[in-house]
Amino acid sequence: MPSDLPLYTEGDPISDQRVPVGPIESRWDRRRFSARLVNPANRRNRSVIVVGTGLAGGAAAATLGELGYRVTSFCYQDSPRRAHSIAAQGGINAAKNYRNDGDSVHRLFYDTVKGGDFRARESNVHRLAQVSVEIIDQCVAQGVPFAREYGGLLDTRSFGGAQVSRTFYARGQTGQQLLLGAYQALERQIGAGRVEMHPRTEMLDLLVVDGRARGVVVRDLVTGEVSTHFADAVVLATGGYGNVFHLSTNAKGCNTTAIWRAHRRGALFANPCFTQIHPTCIPISGDHQSKLTLMSESLRNDGRVWVPKNAQDTRTPNDIPEGERDYFLERMYPAFGNLVPRDIASRAAKNISDEKRGVYLDFADAIARLGAHAVQERYGNLFEMYERITGDDPYRVPMRIYPAVHYTMGGLWVDYDLRSNIPGLYVIGEANFSDHGANRLGASALMQGLADGYFVLPGVIGDYLADAPFEPLTQDHPAVADTVSEVRGRVKTLLAVDGDRTVESFHRELGRLMWDECGMERDEAGLRKALDRIPELREEFWQRVKVPGTGARLNQELEKAGRVADFFELSELMCVDALHREESCGGHFRTESQTPDGEARRDDARFSYVAAWQWTGAEPVLHKEDLVFEHVQPSTRSYA
Numbered sequence: 104m105p106s107d108l109p110l111y112t113e114g115d116p117i118s119d120q121r122v123p124v125g126p127i128e129s130r131w132d133r134r135r136f137s138a139r140l141v142n143p144a145n146r147r148n149r150s151v152i153v154v155g156t157g158l159a160g161g162a163a164a165a166t167l168g169e170l171g172y173r174v175t176s177f178c179y180q181d182s183p184r185r186a187h188s189i190a191a192q193g194g195i196n197a198a199k200n201y202r203n204d205g206d207s208v209h210r211l212f213y214d215t216v217k218g219g220d221f222r223a224r225e226s227n228v229h230r231l232a233q234v235s236v237e238i239i240d241q242c243v244a245q246g247v248p249f250a251r252e253y254g255g256l257l258d259t260r261s262f263g264g265a266q267v268s269r270t271f272y273a274r275g276q277t278g279q280q281l282l283l284g285a286y287q288a289l290e291r292q293i294g295a296g297r298v299e300m301h302p303r304t305e306m307l308d309l310l311v312v313d314g315r316a317r318g319v320v321v322r323d324l325v326t327g328e329v330s331t332h333f334a335d336a337v338v339l340a341t342g343g344y345g346n347v348f349h350l351s352t353n354a355k356g357c358n359t360t361a362i363w364r365a366h367r368r369g370a371l372f373a374n375p376c377f378t379q380i381h382p383t384c385i386p387i388s389g390d391h392q393s394k395l396t397l398m399s400e401s402l403r404n405d406g407r408v409w410v411p412k413n414a415q416d417t418r419t420p421n422d423i424p425e426g427e428r429d430y431f432l433e434r435m436y437p438a439f440g441n442l443v444p445r446d447i448a449s450r451a452a453k454n455i456s457d458e459k460r461g462v463y464l465d466f467a468d469a470i471a472r473l474g475a476h477a478v479q480e481r482y483g484n485l486f487e488m489y490e491r492i493t494g495d496d497p498y499r500v501p502m503r504i505y506p507a508v509h510y511t512m513g514g515l516w517v518d519y520d521l522r523s524n525i526p527g528l529y530v531i532g533e534a535n536f537s538d539h540g541a542n543r544l545g546a547s548a549l550m551q552g553l554a555d556g557y558f559v560l561p562g563v564i565g566d567y568l569a570d571a572p573f574e575p576l577t578q579d580h581p582a583v584a585d586t587v588s589e590v591r592g593r594v595k596t597l598l599a600v601d602g603d604r605t606v607e608s609f610h611r612e613l614g615r616l617m618w619d620e621c622g623m624e625r626d627e628a629g630l631r632k633a634l635d636r637i638p639e640l641r642e643e644f645w646q647r648v649k650v651p652g653t654g655a656r657l658n659q660e661l662e663k664a665g666r667v668a669d670f671f672e673l674s675e676l677m678c679v680d681a682l683h684r685e686e687s688c689g690g691h692f693r694t695e696s697q698t699p700d701g702e703a704r705r706d707d708a709r710f711s712y713v714a715a716w717q718w719t720g721a722e723p724v725l726h727k728e729d730l731v732f733e734h735v736q737p738s739t740r741s742y743a
C-alpha cells in the first residue's frame with residue numbers, strides 16, 4: 104500500500120450499551136440482577152461452544168457445564184491442560200488485603216486504571232477488582248496450593264505498578280496450579296457428560312447466521328477433517344497474539360486465527376497496537392531462535408536491576424564494583440524502584456542497553472539478606488530454568504535480562520457483558536481487549552481470565568440465552584455451506600502454492616519488521632515503512648510459501664501456514680492503529696510524543712478512546728468508544 108493513500112476511514116462512534124449507570128461499587132450487582140436468567144431445567148436445552156481451554160476458557164466451560172448448559176469445548180493442544188496459561192509463573196492479583204498494608208478493592212481498581220495509562224473502562228476494571236477476591240476463594244476451594252506464610256495465611260508478593268503486596272502465587276508455577284484447578288473442574292463436567300471436549304481441533308472460522316454467532320468451522324488436526332459445530336452462543340477464549348512478532352514469551356502455538364477470523368466476519372478489533380513488552384526475559388542469543396523465555400516479574404521483588412556505568416565495560420558482572428554500577432530503575436523511579444510497571448522498565452532497559460547484552464538482574468543483596476535457601480524457596484524453579492538455558496548459575500552470577508514481547512492488551516471489542524458486537528459471540532481472557540488499557544500490570548492477566556471465566560461470563564450469558572434455543576441449523580444452510588467451502592478452499596490453496604520459502608522464514612521476517620517498526624517504540628516513518636512492506640511480504644507468501652505434506656493428516660507446517668497468513672493481515676491493522684494513535688500511552692510509545700526527559704506524553708484531549716476497527720476487506724473503518732473517567736482522574740503517571 105503506497106504510504107500516501109488513506110489508511111482507514113472513520114465510522115460512527117460506538118458505546119457500551121450494557122454497563123449500568125449509578126454508583127460504580129454496585130454496577131456489577133445491578134447488571135447481574137437485570138440480566139435475565141435461564142431456568143435450571145431449560146439450561147440443558149441451551150448450547151454453548153467454548154473455544155480455548157486456558158484459564159479463561161477452562162473456567163468458563165467448567166462453570167457453564169456446572170450450571171447445566173450443554174457445552175462443546177475445543178483446543179488445539181492434545182490436552183486442555185496444555186493451554187498456554189500453564190506457562191504463567193509469577194502470580195495472580197487479588198484485593199484480599201491479608202497483609203493489612205492498605206490494599207482494597209478501590210486501590211486495585213485505581214492501580215489498574217492508572218497502570219493501564221487511562222485507556223481502560225472504569226466500570227470493567229472496578230468489577231475486576233471486586234471479583235478478584237472471589238477468585239482466590241474459588242481456587243483455594245479447588246485445592247490450588249498457593250504459597251502460605253508460617254501462620255497459615257496465604258502469602259503474597261509485590262508486582263510492578265503497586266505499592267502493596269497483593270500477588271498470590273504458587274512458587275513460580277502459578278499458572279500451572281491454577282490451570283490444574285480449572286482443568287479438574289472441566290474434567291468433572293466432561294465426565295458428567297455436560298462438556299464435550301475436542302482436543303487437537305482448530306477453529307478456522309466463525310459461523311454467523313442471520314447476524315448471530317451460531318457455531319464454528321473446525322479442522323481435526325490429526326485427520327485433517329473439516330467439520331461444523333452449531334450452538335446458541337460461541338465463546339472465544341483463544342488467548343493473545345504476541346507471536347505476530349515471531350519472537351515472544353508466548354508458547355509457539357499461540358496465534359490470532361480464531362479472533363482474526365471472527366473479525367473478518369464482523370467482530371470489531373479493539374486497540375490492536377497495544378502490546379506489552381516484558382522487561383525481564385532472557386536476551387536473544389541467535390538469528391535462528393524460535394522463542395524467548397520469560398523470567399517472571401516476581402524476581403523484581405528481590406532482584407536489583409543494573410548496568411555498568413561505563414557502557415563499554417567488558418568485565419564480568421561480579422568484577423564490577425558497586426560504585427561503578429548504575430541501578431537505573433532505583434535512580435530514575437525512587438518510589439517504585441525495581442517495581443515500576445513493565446512498559447516503563449522495558450523502555451528504560453532498552454534506552455540503556457542493547458538486545459544482545461541486556462541488563463543485569465542481581466540477587467546478591469537478597470541472598471545476603473535472606474539467605475540462599477529463602478531465595479530458592481521463592482524462585483527456585485525460575486533459577487533452575489535460567490541456568491538450564493544460559494549455563495550461568497544465578498545464585499552466583501547476576502542474570503542477564505532484556506525486554507521481549509509478552510502480552511497483547513488489544514483483542515476483540517466486547518461490552519460490559521463480554522459480548523462482541525456480533526450477537527451471541529462472547530470473548531474472554533486475553534482474546535478480548537477489555538480491562539488493561541494500554542498496559543497490563545503484572546499478575547492481572549490470570550485475574551482477568553479467571554474473573555471472566557468463573558464469574559463474569561456465567562453471570563450474564565443467561566441474558567442472551569434466555570432468547571434461545573435458536574432456529575436449528577443444517578449443513579446446507581447457505582451461510583454454513585459458504586463458510587465451510589471457504590475454509591476448505593484456503594487449506595487447499597496453502598497446500599497448492601508449493602513454493603520455495605518456508606513458513607518460518609516468512610514469520611521471522613514479519614516478526615522482525617514488527618519488532619523494529621511497531622515494537623517498543625514507534626514513529627510515523629517506521630510505521631509507514633512497515634505498512635509498505637507487509638503487503639509485499641504477504642503477496643510473496645501466497646506466491647512462494649512451501650507447505651509440504653497433505654491436508655489429510657497431522658501437518659504442523661499447514662497449521663503454522665494458516666496462522667502466519669492471519670498474522671500478516673493482523674500486523675497491518677496493528678500498524679494502522681499505531682500510526683493513527685499519535686500519542687504515547689502505556690505499551691504504545693510514539694517517539695514523536697514524549698516529554699523533554701523522554702517519558703511518554705499522552706494526549707487525552709485527542710485520544711481518550713478505545714479504537715475499535717471494522718474489517719472491510721479494504722481500508723478498515725475506525726469506530727471510537729469514548730472513555731469516561733469519574734473515579735480516577737487521568738493524570739501523568741508518576742512512579743518517581
Ligand SMILES: Cc1cc2nc3c(=O)[nH]c(=O)nc-3n(C[C@H](O)[C@H](O)[C@H](O)COP(=O)(O)OP(=O)(O)OC[C@H]3O[C@@H](n4cnc5c(N)ncnc54)[C@H](O)[C@@H]3O)c2cc1C
Nearest residue numbers: 155156157159179188192193194306342532533546548549
Ligand atoms: C511466560 C508467561 C508467563 C506469564 N505469567 C503470568 C503471571 O504470572 N501472571 C499473570 O497474570 N499473567 C501471566 N502471563 C499472562 C497469562 O499467562 C495469559 O495472559 C493467560 O494465561 C491467557 O489465558 P487465556 O485463557 O486467555 O488463553 P490461553 O491460556 O492462551 O489459552 C488459549 C486456548 O485457546 C485455544 N485456542 C487458540 N486458538 C484456537 C483455535 N483457533 N482453535 C481451537 N483452540 C484454540 C488453545 O488451544 C488454548 O486452549 C504470562 C504469560 C506468559 C507468556
